[in-house]
Amino acid sequence: MSQWEEVNHIMANMRRTSSPSDDLGSTDEVKIFKDEGGREDENISSENLFEEKSSLIDLTESEEKSVEISTPCGPNRMDHDPSVFNMGYLVAPYSYPNATIGGLPATIANRITLYDSLPPPAHCGIPPYQLDSKAMGLTKQAMYSLHPTQYPHPMLGPPDLSQIGSWHPPSVYSPPSSFSIPNILNSVHHRAPSNMIGPHHLPLAPSLKEEYDQETKAPTVNHRYSKNPYNKPASKNSQRGNDEKKPHIKKPLNAFMLYMKEMRAKVVAECTLKESAAINQILGRRWHELSREEQSVYYEKSRRERQLHMEMYPGYVLKNNKRKRERTAKNAASTTKSIESESSSSVYGEMKK
């Protein structure tokens, strides 16, 4: 069996253990699994997966020892600690939930990581499973290995060293004093086609910026689905016919989403993989490989998107969809009833009344 086939086999196993009708395979279970720090899972034939992945690990490790080239889908950090492969696809690429920092409880560690003047850890990622070059259909050297001297995207240029050690958690509540919608628009229009915006020369993500541009010409209500305000949400809300009077307002993208949106095409081109789940794993790993300075670019963009979103939709309130919660809460309940419940509780972003 080739390595590529092995990877596919692993992914097929994942699907088999998570059929839509099987709640055990839902996202919820994965999250629980993550939270428990990779505890042995008696359900998911982990032994088989372990063996399969171990073989991949062995192969790749031996390759990496002989050839010091990062994998096409990102450098592999795991050669220092092979054990972290054990849970492969089934665990988060890093272990925040139960991880500790300096022996601190996980919750405190997370607080420090997230709020105490530090960005999320950029170097504690764990590849979910071994992505070897052959499996990715690549034998060439990685284009985006993110070596300190390599910046695959102009945005990810050499970091501003002055920022090192002075990370400030991005907050939508403390925008730069110079930030304002008119500033953004002026910058956008005057700098076109450059994507750089504002005094910080940070690009606003195409999503909101372009949509905002569109809306300034022909205002629409749904910013991210201006052309078809009902396309995506429709798939998750089949009772859309009843809701067509109040278009769905999507959430602003967070930093990682912005990063994914920007880098996805490159990773796809690099890896020949098309399955988004696998691509996202790669992107997740790369996200953690970014330096703080590189990540801060996206946090700043995200902050600006949220700020702009707030300006555009002052009354916007995201209401969580209780569908999954209800589904897991009442396993015994009939599916039909659940759908009915969903219809009444499935609310996406909407405006305050």
Place this chain on the structure above:
DNA sequence: GCTCCTTTGAAGATT
């Protein structure tokens, strides 16, 4: 055609 997968982060909901 709908849902899942998979990632991180923001924010509402729940405990």
Place this chain on the structure above:
DNA sequence: AATCTTCAAAGGAGC
């Protein structure tokens, strides 16, 4: 206050 849950994007896969 702490924890849990959902949803943002993406597109292939399964039902």
